[in-house]
Amino acid sequence: MKTLVWVEHDNQSVKDATLSTVTAAAKLGEVHLLVAGKGVSAVAEAAAQIAGVGKVHVADDAAYEHFLAENVAPLVVQLMDSHDAVLFPATTTGKNVAPRVAAALDVMQLSDILSVEGPDTFTRPIYAGNAIATVQTSDKKLVITVRGTAFDKAAATGGSGTVEAVAAAGDKGLSAFVGAEIAASERPELTSAKVIVSGGRALGSQEQFHALIDPLADKLGAAVGASRAAVDAGYAPNDYQVGQTGKIVAPMVYVAVGISGAIQHLAGMKDSKTIVAINKDEDAPIFQVADIGLVGDLFTLVPELTEKL
């Protein structure tokens, strides 16, 4: 089988989510890549180094700079004439573009796969990960999004792909990029961090969230996450949300501070290697999944912990 992997990037560098998607694709067959963007020759060069990849198709055009689905999907559809499967990382870009490709190909997409069981059979989570379904497709072409935490990362170097330009499909005139607010952060990215410190509603305010969570995260070299309640209350930005409807993470260590452990939150972090929970309620559901629990008031425990690390 000939597969095409969507390379996740910011027009400058390849994002880690690409590497786990390559691993999933390699289980199906030959791996080719698609780099669509503007001024992406460095990205294409880097992508060609990923272990095990064949051709790297590059579509360099202003119409692709912001990965607008209306422009990018037709490009992918065009490349599916010569590929049997396309795999996207389940990032917000992948989730936005993949179904548009699937519908155009008249294919039922397989969302957020956890494993490849065979050429047409996959597992995927449903009901916020409370159930795992094994599904088999009868479609001739496959359109898949891949859960990054479920697959090992392919090596970023050691490969020798060949870069090949593809003709751009142009701007469809349906949509335009206006602007973005991307918070620059020195911290690791949530979805690839080894350690995450997440704060919940109990933090009480934006000021306290930053005053308590940030120094602890700094000590641990951790990314910062949050529960939906903390995000809704404005203590933390939207893209910090971990959970069923936010980001799915699986770090080595996940520290949940003042988070009760609702199923929607657990859906996003229960595959973490070690879960540490700090909560004043010893019956909080988070303790049912925590490897290490500490019962008490976070306003005294967290500063003490930061101090002693």
Next chain:
Amino acid sequence: MKVLVPVKRVLDYNVKPRVKADGTGVDLANVKMSMNPFDEIAIEEAVRLKEKGAATEIVVVTIGVAKAETDVLLTARAMGADRGILIQTDDEIEPLAVAKLLAKVAEEEQPGLIILGKQAIDDDSNQTGQMLAALLGWAQGTFASKVEIAGDRVHVTREIDGGLETVDLKLPAIVTTDLRLNEPRYATLPNIMKAKTKPVAKKTVADYGVDVTPRLKTLKVVEPAKRQAGIKVGSVDELVEKLKGMGVA
């Protein structure tokens, strides 16, 4: 401008899903079913557009069992939708087929905007809106946290991995809702009573001539591996020891 809002009846989000012992799926017998929470946000947004004068009529449509009429279409009308369409079926309909049915409804109704949830909390597919946009050849503003109509365009602020992004889309367009778009109002009892007089058109899948044969076959559904609860430590010092033991401190 007419706004179309597709809504789905799902297992209530407060109910813990239980996998059936025979591995065929999740047990939905005698459990509370409600409107998908993202669809409540979609209706709220449509109602606000109408209150601002940007929308003239709100039509809700659901594809599902007969009970969807009382479980979701009534709530939707009580929140402010003007009329409903029930496309009745007892089969499980996949997102691609849902999108094909909705495309037919859109052809009939000619809405200027279709607002869907970004994902249904049962199957978590996150596909239907994008598929519908592809079938109609419309622009899509997914994972919306802000929607502003400006003449024949709509500005949509989207929740993306690194933060927020704003796109400018040509109408008619598709919007899918994220959690921070708005806080949906409750369907009050008096409004539920009044909603009963708002019309619902009853249709079947056959009325639309769409092939809804599933492409995916669910071979089995199992519970994920359970995590065991670990230990509780008695002090910060003990926790520091443990963290050091793991090499993270």
